[in-house]
Amino acid sequence: xxxxxxxxxxxxxxxxxxxxEQVPGCKLNAKEKLDLALHLEALGVDILEAGFPVSxxxxxxxxxxxxxxxxxxxxxxxxxxxxxxxxxAAAALKPAKRFRIHTGIGTSDLHIKYKFNATREEIIQRxxxxxxxxxxxxxxxxxxxxxxxxxxxxxxxxxxxxxxxxGATTLNIPxxxxxxxxxxxxxxxxxxxxxxxxxxxxxxxxxxHNDLGLATANSIAGVMGGARQIECTINGLGERAGNTALxxxxxxxxxxxxxxxxxxxxxxxxxxxxxxxxxIMRMAVQPNKAIVGANAFSHSSGIHQDGFLKxxxxxxxxxxxxxxxxxxxxxxxxxxxxxxxxxxxxxxxFQYDRNDIDILYxxxxxxxxxxxxxxxxxxxxxxxxxxK
Ligand code: KIV
Ligand code: ZN
Numbered sequence: 001x002x003x004x005x006x007x008x009x010x011x012x013x014x015x016x017x018x019x020x021e022q023v024p025g026c027k028l029n030a031k032e033k034l035d036l037a038l039h040l041e042a043l044g045v046d047i048l049e050a051g052f053p054v055s056x057x058x059x060x061x062x063x064x065x066x067x068x069x070x071x072x073x074x075x076x077x078x079x080x081x082x083x084x085x086x087x088x089a090a091a092a093l094k095p096a097k098r099f100r101i102h103t104g105i106g107t108s109d110l111h112i113k114y115k116f117n118a119t120r121e122e123i124i125q126r127x128x129x130x131x132x133x134x135x136x137x138x139x140x141x142x143x144x145x146x147x148x149x150x151x152x153x154x155x156x157x158x159x160x161x162x163x164x165x166x167g168a169t170t171l172n173i174p175x176x177x178x179x180x181x182x183x184x185x186x187x188x189x190x191x192x193x194x195x196x197x198x199x200x201x202x203x204x205x206x207x208x209h210n211d212l213g214l215a216t217a218n219s220i221a222g223v224m225g226g227a228r229q230i231e232c233t234i235n236g237l238g239e240r241a242g243n244t245a246l247x248x249x250x251x252x253x254x255x256x257x258x259x260x261x262x263x264x265x266x267x268x269x270x271x272x273x274x275x276x277x278x279x280i281m282r283m284a285v286q287p288n289k290a291i292v293g294a295n296a297f298s299h300s301s302g303i304h305q306d307g308f309l310k311x312x313x314x315x316x317x318x319x320x321x322x323x324x325x326x327x328x329x330x331x332x333x334x335x336x337x338x339x340x341x342x343x344x345x346x347x348x349x350f351q352y353d354r355n356d357i358d359i360l361y362x363x364x365x366x367x368x369x370x371x372x373x374x375x376x377x378x379x380x381x382x383x384x385x386x387x388k
Contacts, residue, residue: 006260006261007260007261007262008228008260008261008262009228009261009262009263009264010223010227010228010229010230010253010261010262010263011046011047011203011205011228011229011230011263011264012044012045012046012047012229012230012232012246012249012250012263012264012265013045013046013047013048013049013076013205013229013230013231013232014040014043014045014047014048014049014231014232014233014234014246015049015207015231015232015233015238015243016036016040016233016234016237016246016277017033017036017037017040017048017049017050017051017062017066018049018050018051018052018078019049019231019233019237019238019239019243020233020234020237020238020243020277020281021033021051021237021281022238022239023237023238023239023242023281023283025281025282025283026237026281026282026283028062028280028281029058029062030058030061030062030065032280033050033051033062033065033066034062034065034066034069035280036276036277036280037050037066037069037070037073038069038070039269039273039276040073040234040273041070041071041072041073042266042269043265043266043269043270043273044263044264044265044266044269045073045246045264045265046073046074046229046264047073047074047075047076047100047229048066048070048073048074048075048076049076049077049078049102049231050062050063050066050067050075050076050077051063051066051077051078051092052077052078052079053077053078053079053085053088053089053091053092053093054079054080054082054084054085054088054089060088060091060092063075063077063089063092063093064092064093064095067092067093067094067095067096067099068095068096070096070097071097072097074096074098074099074100074140075093075096075098075099075100076093076099076100076101076102076142077089077090077092077093077099077100077101077102078102078103079101079102079103079130079134080103080104080105080130081103081104081105081126081127081129081130082130083133085103086101086103086130086133086134086137087133089101089102089103089134090134090137090138093137093138094137098140099138099140100138100140100141100142100170101134101137101138101140101141101142102142102144102172103130103131103134103141103142103143103144104127104130104142104143104144104145104146104172105123105126105127105130105144105145105146106123106145106146106147107123107127107145107146107147107148107151107155107156107159108146108147108148108149108150108151109151109152110147110150111146111147120155123159124158124159124162127143127145127159127162127163127166128162128163128165128166129166130143131143131163131166131167131168132166132167134167135166135167139167139169140169140170141167141168141169141170142168142169142170142171142172142205143160143163143168143170143171143172144172144174144207145159145160145171145172145173145174146174146176147174147176147177148172148173148174148175148176148188149173149174149175149176149177149178149179149180149185149188150176150177150179153187153188153191153192153195156173156188156191156192157191157192157195157196160192160196160199161196161197161198164196164197164198164199164201164202165198168202169202169203170202170203170204170205170229171192171199171202171203171204171205172205172207172231173188173189173192173204173205173206173207173222173227174207174208174209174231175207175208175209175215175218176207176209177209177211178208178209178210178211178212178214178215178218178240178241179211179212180208180214180218181214181218182214182217182218182220182221183221185206185208185218185221185222185225186221186222186224186225187225188222188225189204189206189222189225189226189227190225190226192204192226193225193226203227203228203229204222204226204227204228204229205227205228205229205230205231206218206219206222206223206227206229206230206231206244207231207243207244208222208231208243208244209238209239209240209241209242209243209244210236210238210240210241210242210243210244211240211241213241215236215242215243215244215245216244216245216248216249216252218244219232219244219249220249220252220253220259223253223259223261224259230244230249231243231244232244232245232246232249233245233246234246234247234273234274234277235247235274235277235278235283235285235289235292236248236289237277237281237283245289245290245291246265246270247270247274247290247291247292247323248290248291250263250265250267250270251267251270251290251291251318251323254267255317255318267322267323267324268321268322268323268324269324270291270292270323270324271291271292271323271324271325271326272324274291274292275292291318291323291325292323292325296320296325297316297318297320297325297326297327297328297329298328298329298330298331299315299328299329299330299331299340300330300331300332300333300335300336301333301335301336302335302336302337302338302339302340303337305330305336305337305339305340305343306337306339306340308328308330309330309339309340309343312328316328330343330344331373332344332364332368332373332374332375332379333368333372333373333374334365334368334369336364336368336374338357338358338361341357341360341361341364342357344379345357345360345379345383348376348379348380348383350383356386359386360382360386363382363385363386364382367382
């Protein structure tokens with residue numbers, strides 16, 4: 001395994017309340033947003049994107065409330081590269097102890113042609129003007145090059161150089177459509193690191209969407225290419241197939257300490273906050289979701305259960321307590337073996353020897369074949385019948 005002495009911080013920029021809330025049906029009221037913002041601050045996110053203030057009076061008000069309330073987290077507001085957007089974002093964020101204006105514009109040829117009907121030079125000028133204006137309100141300005149994933153690297157480097165000169169301090173390189181492969185996204189970051197003068201004084205940021213299921217892999221690849229911030233959402237909520245899942249990137253960096261990065265996240269709060277987000281946004285988490293899915297720490301096949309019961313690390317790379325999940329579960333199905341059956345019966349207080357289990361096991365398999373899962377009440381009945 002590769003080993004580095006590096007121990008560098010990766011900033012976690014949470015956008016559950018902005019990109020996450022864009023999901024149809026996930027709209028939150030101001031109180032729900034404020035509660036969630038407080039939990040995200042407790043979780044340890046470094047920057048919290050609270051909303052898009054110009055988009056509605058309700059969003060303005062909730063960004064304003066969050067800005068007034070948070071104590072340690074940098075509160076951020078989104079804007080397009082439009083004068084009014086930036087001024088409204090600044091007004092919403094004003095009461096914050098520390099705030100960031102996030103502004104930007106599409107840089108891919110597709111965006112330039114179809115969204116803006118503009119030239120590359122005009123886009124660069126609009127980007128410069130937006131950043132300069134935002135700098136009048138704060139010295140913490142993040143610029144996003146929308147659709148950077150499909151922007152050619154040479155032009156992207158020109159845009160990024162221009163906005164750094166204009167005062168941008170964080171450079172967001174979004175893979176807006178989830179198009180990139182990890183090696184391409186990593187190479188994009190490396191290209192910027194190697195070709196943009198002044199980039200060493202700024203932070204490069206990953207903002208990945210999950211259209212091809214690569215958002216987590218791309219974000220980690222982006223960090224390996226030189227980025228030091230990841231933009232993400234709880235449960236990977238976001239437009240279409242979603243954004244990078246916060247819990248996943250944090251645990252990848254946590255598990256692979258050999259990569260040499262750490263975050264400020266209190267991992268024990270990952271499952272509680274996942275449940276909270278799922279509940280208030282009315283978006284169920286898929287059971288097989290990494291880290292926070294209901295089955296993330298369940299074992300149901302005989303081979304796995306036997307190994308797990310001998311030594312948990314044979315089939316678990318994360319201790320559920322580390323991510324605030326319930327204890328690992330041994331689920332009984334028709335694929336389960338004798339050791340799992342004995343374990344579950346023992347948990348109910350039945351001390352059976354090998355011989356008893358050999359007799360009970362075929363009965364168990366018959367029940368299991370009729371049911372998706374053999375539950376506690378089924379075991380109680382089996383044990384009661386066996387006594388007779
Ligand atoms: O995906 C994207 O490009 C965005 C930007 C607005 C940052 O969400
Ligand atoms: Zn996005």
